[in-house]
Amino acid sequence: MKSNRPVNLSLGMVLEVNMKSPVAMASILHRISGIVVFLLIPVLLYILQGSLASEADFNAIKNDVFGGFIGRFVVFVALAGLIYHFFAGIKHLVMDFGVAEELQSGRTFATAILAISAVFIALAFVWVVL
Numbered sequence: 404m405k406s407n408r409p410v411n412l413s414l415g416m417v418l419e420v421n422m423k424s425p426v427a428m429a430s431i432l433h434r435i436s437g438i439v440v441f442l443l444i445p446v447l448l449y450i451l452q453g454s455l456a457s458e459a460d461f462n463a464i465k466n467d468v469f470g471g472f473i474g475r476f477v478v479f480v481a482l483a484g485l486i487y488h489f490f491a492g493i494k495h496l497v498m499d500f501g502v503a504e505e506l507q508s509g510r511t512f513a514t515a516i517l518a519i520s521a522v523f524i525a526l527a528f529v530w531v532v533l
């Protein structure tokens with residue numbers, strides 16, 4: 404007897420199914436980038452507050468954050484999340500106007516967003532980390 408009841412899939416199976424669709428990947432990455440940006444806002448605000456206190460504090464933050472790999476990497480992760488979230492948000496805004504709502508155009512648009520974001524994130528990596 405065939406059951407139409409929902410089945411709980413493991414995370415591995417969910418990822419295996421969704422990695423075949425650029426639309427699903429774009430949606431999942433948009434959510435992840437939003438969470439990353441949200442969680443790193445306090446860190447970035449702390450860095451900003453420290454850099455605005457005085458010239459000595461600015462130089463200390465500059466040396467502490469951008470002098471070591473970990474600080475630059477945290478800033479890069481925040482910037483990468485912002486970049487991807489920005490481009491995926493533009494995709495959603497454009498789709499709200501009724502553009503690229505069909506299956507094939509949605510796949511093409513999602514693929515373009517993934518490619519454009521990858522280029523800008525690579526440029527950000529070179530700028531911040533290297």
